[in-house]
Amino acid sequence: MEIRFSDRANGLKASEIxxxxxxxxxxxxxxxxxxxxxxxxxxIEKIKEVMLEVMDKDGTAALQxxxxxxxxxxxxIVATERMSTAHMNLTADDVIITTGSQQGLEFSAKLFLNKxxxxxxxxxxxxxxxxxxxxxxxxxxxxEMDENGMIMSELEKALKDNPDAKMIYTxxxxxxxxxxxxxxxxxxxxxxxxxxxxxxxxEDNPYGELIYEGTVHPAIKSFDKEGWVVFLGTFSKxxxxxxxxxxxxxxxxxxxxxxxxxxxxxLQSSSLDQRIAAAFMQKYDLNEHIEKIRDVYGKRRTLMxxxxxxxxxxxxxxxxxxxxxxxxxxxxxxxxxxxxxEECIKENVAYVPGGSFFPNSARxxxxxxxxSCMPEEKIVEGIKRLGKVLSMYY
Amino acid sequence: MEIRFSDRANGLKASEIxxxxxxxxxxxxxxxxxxxxxxxxxxIEKIKEVMLEVMDKDGTAALQxxxxxxxxxxxxIVATERMSTAHMNLTADDVIITTGSQQGLEFSAKLFLNKxxxxxxxxxxxxxxxxxxxxxxxxxxxxEMDENGMIMSELEKALKDNPDAKMIYTxxxxxxxxxxxxxxxxxxxxxxxxxxxxxxxxEDNPYGELIYEGTVHPAIKSFDKEGWVVFLGTFSKxxxxxxxxxxxxxxxxxxxxxxxxxxxxxLQSSSLDQRIAAAFMQKYDLNEHIEKIRDVYGKRRTLMxxxxxxxxxxxxxxxxxxxxxxxxxxxxxxxxxxxxxEECIKENVAYVPGGSFFPNSARxxxxxxxxSCMPEEKIVEGIKRLGKVLSMYY
Numbered sequence: 206m207e208i209r210f211s212d213r214a215n216g217l218k219a220s221e222i223x224x225x226x227x228x229x230x231x232x233x234x235x236x237x238x239x240x241x242x243x244x245x246x247x248x249i250e251k252i253k254e255v256m257l258e259v260m261d262k263d264g265t266a267a268l269q270x271x272x273x274x275x276x277x278x279x280x281x282i283v284a285t286e287r288m289s290t291a292h293m294n295l296t297a298d299d300v301i302i303t304t305g306s307q308q309g310l311e312f313s314a315k316l317f318l319n320k321x322x323x324x325x326x327x328x329x330x331x332x333x334x335x336x337x338x339x340x341x342x343x344x345x346x347x348x349e350m351d352e353n354g355m356i357m358s359e360l361e362k363a364l365k366d367n368p369d370a371k372m373i374y375t376x377x378x379x380x381x382x383x384x385x386x387x388x389x390x391x392x393x394x395x396x397x398x399x400x401x402x403x404x405x406x407x408e409d410n411p412y413g414e415l416i417y418e419g420t421v422h423p424a425i426k427s428f429d430k431e432g433w434v435v436f437l438g439t440f441s442k443x444x445x446x447x448x449x450x451x452x453x454x455x456x457x458x459x460x461x462x463x464x465x466x467x468x469x470x471x472l473q474s475s476s477l478d479q480r481i482a483a484a485f486m487q488k489y490d491l492n493e494h495i496e497k498i499r500d501v502y503g504k505r506r507t508l509m510x511x512x513x514x515x516x517x518x519x520x521x522x523x524x525x526x527x528x529x530x531x532x533x534x535x536x537x538x539x540x541x542x543x544x545x546x547e548e549c550i551k552e553n554v555a556y557v558p559g560g561s562f563f564p565n566s567a568r569x570x571x572x573x574x575x576x577s578c579m580p581e582e583k584i585v586e587g588i589k590r591l592g593k594v595l596s597m598y599y
Numbered sequence: 600m601e602i603r604f605s606d607r608a609n610g611l612k613a614s615e616i617x618x619x620x621x622x623x624x625x626x627x628x629x630x631x632x633x634x635x636x637x638x639x640x641x642x643i644e645k646i647k648e649v650m651l652e653v654m655d656k657d658g659t660a661a662l663q664x665x666x667x668x669x670x671x672x673x674x675x676i677v678a679t680e681r682m683s684t685a686h687m688n689l690t691a692d693d694v695i696i697t698t699g700s701q702q703g704l705e706f707s708a709k710l711f712l713n714k715x716x717x718x719x720x721x722x723x724x725x726x727x728x729x730x731x732x733x734x735x736x737x738x739x740x741x742x743e744m745d746e747n748g749m750i751m752s753e754l755e756k757a758l759k760d761n762p763d764a765k766m767i768y769t770x771x772x773x774x775x776x777x778x779x780x781x782x783x784x785x786x787x788x789x790x791x792x793x794x795x796x797x798x799x800x801x802e803d804n805p806y807g808e809l810i811y812e813g814t815v816h817p818a819i820k821s822f823d824k825e826g827w828v829v830f831l832g833t834f835s836k837x838x839x840x841x842x843x844x845x846x847x848x849x850x851x852x853x854x855x856x857x858x859x860x861x862x863x864x865x866l867q868s869s870s871l872d873q874r875i876a877a878a879f880m881q882k883y884d885l886n887e888h889i890e891k892i893r894d895v896y897g898k899r900r901t902l903m904x905x906x907x908x909x910x911x912x913x914x915x916x917x918x919x920x921x922x923x924x925x926x927x928x929x930x931x932x933x934x935x936x937x938x939x940x941e942e943c944i945k946e947n948v949a950y951v952p953g954g955s956f957f958p959n960s961a962r963x964x965x966x967x968x969x970x971s972c973m974p975e976e977k978i979v980e981g982i983k984r985l986g987k988v989l990s991m992y993y
Binding site for chain 2: 207208209210211212213214217218219241242244245247249252253256257260261264265266267268269270271303304305307308311315316317318319320322333336337340341371403405441445446447448449458459462465466468469470471472473474475476477478481
């Protein structure tokens with residue numbers, strides 16, 4: 206049977222992360238490979254409570270079709286509560302609800318990319334975004350980062366060298382995979398460059414509120430005077446991922462196009478999930494819940510970084526994130542994290558090899574480690590095991 | 600601000616149906632424009648009950664990420680219970696869960712269509728599918744129908760004339776918008792033609808179980824020996840649309856590609872929604888619930904067709920569906936249903952003008968009427984009003 210798939214479908218490959226997650230599901234493995242939020246922090250009883258209230262008050266509407274843009278009270282909450290922590294002053298009309306922020310990524314590629322167009326992104330960048338974009342057959346231009354995020358002179362050079370670039374994709378806060386955060390002055394600069402080069406910026410911000418030191422950074426979009434920045438948010442990391450609720454904030458002309466894309470893609474996100482989330486946030490303070498998450502994740506982060514310093518051989522480098530879910534480990538140039546992973550599996554510990562986070566270059570001497578969903582004793586034990594394996598190479 | 604959208608996004612237009620729905624939301628209007636299921640039939644109390652059981656038994660998993668393919672017990676239920684009514688014998692591995700069957704439509708275009716490729720479809724066809732496909736910039740070839748669905752000699756001619764055709768799209772049961780059903784011998788023939796011409800068939804089947812006379816037809820896929828047919832199903836019409844749950848059945852090679860597309864599109868459908876649906880169907884008999892829907896919709900259908908015969912002027916034709924949600928009205932060649940709609944709004948009654956259901960030709964003398972979500976007295980009153988307006992033209 207010779208099936209003629211589209212060119213884009215022929216190019217699709219299984220995500221290394223999803224395949225690895227299957228491999229690392231064995232109970233004996235301490236897996237730092239995933240990016241799951243800690244399930245023990247889900248506010249199950251409160252959700253159960255508001256769920257019943259939604260069904261009693263408005264069960265019919267919670268089960269019926271609703272508007273493509275999303276449930277208005279939830280859009281309102283996103284605009285006035287979530288986006289204000291990112292230093293923005295919005296209304297429900299500036300927001301639409303998506304089926305997780307992954308959907309916002311896919312829509313962005315669909316909205317801006319013709320085949321062969323250029324996407325400018327961080328080097329490395331989020332694997333799930335790279336794969337979603339690849340379905341629209343773009344070229345990628347990677348911009349180097351330092352400890353303050355994308356290097357602005359490099360970004361400007363990329364913009365000059367690639368006049369066909371159609372979007373800049375960035376994760377400014379506690380980036381996936383590196384955990385690096387863009388400094389505030391560079392946020393302002395990116396917004397200015399977007400206006401100057403007339404190019405949309407896709408600001409992907411799933412982790413901004415998970416900050417363990419200081420307060421939430423202003424969004425790039427908060428510096429955006431002309432409407433070039435599209436902000437993608439999600440409740441997956443601050444509430445629950447199983448409800449599949451994210452959002453897009455953009456200027457009206459752009460947001461209207463996203464609505465049309467959403468209509469074709471799945472008509473709307475779950476009416477029930479949207480109403481449960483809204484009812485929860487009307488009744489309870491999500492900020493209080495986020496405080497709890499910060500406290501737990503922040504401790505795990507500190508313990509992991511300390512354990513790495515203690516158990517990793519000298520010469521292995523790691524980033525020092527002050528928020529988010531991940532840290533990024535750099536090995537000697539001649540080492541291949543994917544090959545070393547095979548040794549790790551034998552020692553019952555796992556991470557994600559970094560190669561596929563580089564859309565072009567596939568640099569092999571990096572790996573990503575997650576610290577959000579693991580109890581503290583397992584973090585120490587897992588890093589010990591990792592250290593033992595790495596010592597074979599140092 | 601000159602935003603450079605992708606070519607596909609420049610081509611996107613607001614769906615006539617969604618815009619009309621807004622217009623017809625005024626309470627004084629009797630609107631036959633929508634396609635909503637009757638909300639008074641939603642099994643709210645039972646859903647509330649199983650919702651609590653899901654949260655008590657497995658709340659954490661219901662709020663956490665889950666597999667892209669969908670919740671296994673729900674896939675199992677789809678395979679063994681829903682697909683068996685369509686004369687198929689499948690397992691969970693043959694099925695993935697989607698965010699409504701609209702998502703299955705969008706994915707199908709993404710999977711099979713390069714820019715400029717040909718889609719063969721019924722004339723007219725489902726507006727939501729046409730719009731989802733248009734984002735991938737195909738050409739459409741429309742195949743004429745008679746009272747038994749697509750005319751096979753016309754389909755074969757279209758296949759011969761268009762060797763670049765990449766998929767056949769069809770709604771075999773109680774088609775949207777016409778209400779026409781494909782005869783069983785033609786189902787077998789389409790499956791044979793698919794093998795002969797090596798072309799995938801997208802069998803979109805949201806209404807098959809809503810049959811008011813006789814038993815559910817065998818799916819085209821039930822005649823598919825080589826795996827060319829992709830079956831798209833949904834719980835939106837037989838359970839609730841607000842939970843956003845549909846499914847795709849396809850042969851392994853094709854289904855694996857859909858999984859990769861799903862991963863990029865939204866990672867997975869709502870964990871909570873999937874578990875609620877599965878728990879409902881484990882505890883209660885969905886067939887019994889569907890019987891209730893059939894009973895109510897069947898009566899409404901009969902009443903609407905009788906009212907049309909009574910109140911429409913002679914010369915106005917309509918189809919006689921024995922299932923589904925819609926009937927299709929044909930006016931004299933020289934009349935324009937979109938213009939007449941303006942008169943209808945003045946009389947507080949509404950339908951969907953048929954033009955946009957034709958991807959190429961925009962034939963103007965048709966309109967679509969829904970009978971599922973309207974109490975009986977309003978059906979009679981609405982058809983009376985429509986008859987009054989139509990009498991001005993006959």
